[in-house]
Amino acid sequence: MLKRGSKARFILITLLLLSPGLLTFFLLFFYPMMVTLTRSLRPEGEQIGWTLEHYVTFLAEPRAREVILLTFVLSIGAVLCSVLLSIPLGLALRQKLRAHRFYRLTMITPRVVPGLIGALGLLLLFGSRGWVNLFLIRFVPFVNEPISINYTIPGLILFYTWLYFPFIALTTLAALEGLDPAIEEAADVAGANRWQVLRHVVIPLITPAILAGSVLTFMAAFGAFSIPLIAGGNHRPLSVEIYRQIDFTPARWSAASARAMIMAVLQVIFLTIYMRVLRRPIT
Amino acid sequence: MTLARKYLNAILRSRKLLIQTLLLCFALMIFTPFLMIVLRSVGRGWFGRLWLPPELTLDWYRWAVEVTNIVEITKNTLVIALLAVLMSTVIAIPTGWALGRRNIPGRELLMSILLLPRMIPPIAFALGVAQIFYRTDLINTHIGVALAHVSICAPFAILILSATFEALDERLLEASGVCGANPIRTFIHVVFPLILPGVLASMIFTFTTSYNEFTLTLMTYGKDTVTLPVRTYLAIGEGYWEVTSAMSILLIIPSIIVLFMIQRQVAPEKLVGGFKGV
Known part of the structure; x- marks a missing residue:
């Protein structure tokens, strides 16, 4: 009898301890999501009635497919570029050469300064009068005119990569530093050259870490808002498309909410598939 | 050749x-x-x-200071960030303790539910937050903007703190008890020093998240709660790149000072959430 009483008390205390987190979740996430969902099903500017009109009109537009495709292209492009950058970077940083700590700090800088300021700097650097174009005109043959990088899709992928690669770089570096040196030595002793060791031993061993980091980069890039807002030009991924609906008066909250729901559902679906693929052992 | x-x-x-x-x-x-x-x-x-x-x-700087109230904006940003840190920590300590120290059935599931706000693009629930805040007059108040930030700061604070509390060794607490310390003494001399780095890491993480947060601020700010990122955005829209640059430099200084101060305390990797389990 006494035992049951103390057990009930234990459960009660656990629930009490959990309640602030759960309350935050429901009040600041679940409830707003429900408000967004309800708003997206209401006729514009009204509090009653139900309609699917906003979903139908958006999805029927030919632009809708373009917008969704663009969002995916940008985020997957950013993930791929980040992986390509992170592996050599991790391998280089693993050696703990001079100024190791400085480079480690450099690696997280893009995540620490406000993203908008980073984007502003990138716009200045890659602009038609920026250093990159000056460099190309001066030193690369057959380039006489400034190349437009800002406001193009490759440019956007570059900006995304600059901003979101630290997630992958950090997990990759952590995995590389956690590798047992004996494994690589064994491969070396077995007669593998440096490239073979990298290709057949190191890369497979750090793949899980790279994939784990890529989930974070993907999520950040998919939901990216500030960068495409100021550096996107005519290329508008979903987040900017949503903001455009409420940016001017009269604000179209219902249309924006419908797009937001589509975006959230797409991301959840994609992440679920991604996680499924991740769980499968990589051979 | x-x-x-x-x-x-x-x-x-x-x-x-x-x-x-x-x-x-x-x-x-x-x-x-x-x-x-x-x-x-x-x-x-x-x-x-x-x-x-x-x-x-240095003309652009003079312009920037004349056009923008730098002091006010820095104050807004810092007040909002501090409020967000305070609220997230207060929320995360009990919840993290329960998740880290107690046997809760379905702990993994609960954790992923609590982390859901980091999975959904912030703009999706920012729309809802804005509508709720308009109704409850929380738009354009410091506490309102900070509350909006808590929605994405708290999940990560919970994650970091639950990992910290989980790593606490039960035997140390027992040893302290055996040596004759009462629970309060145990907390002050054993538990507190052990969890301090984790709590600091979580606070720093929440601080930078809130300091840099743009989406949720843009949806809930008003003329009295303009923060650093929002002001930069507005300045970019105004199109005077020289003045915008000067303004960004002025606005970025506090964040660099804060970073410089904290990077000695905590491994900088923590700022990105590059801890295990993520």
């Missing part, structure tokens, strides 16, 4: 140099954008194909 091979071999042999060059290029890639902003903010008449501005001036 042989000469080319000779050079190639020489380059390959000096691998250390090669790696150093690679790292230097990487650092250039990260830092030149900021250098460009600095140069733009002090240059005058920088047109055409010039590498450096022909004339230096």
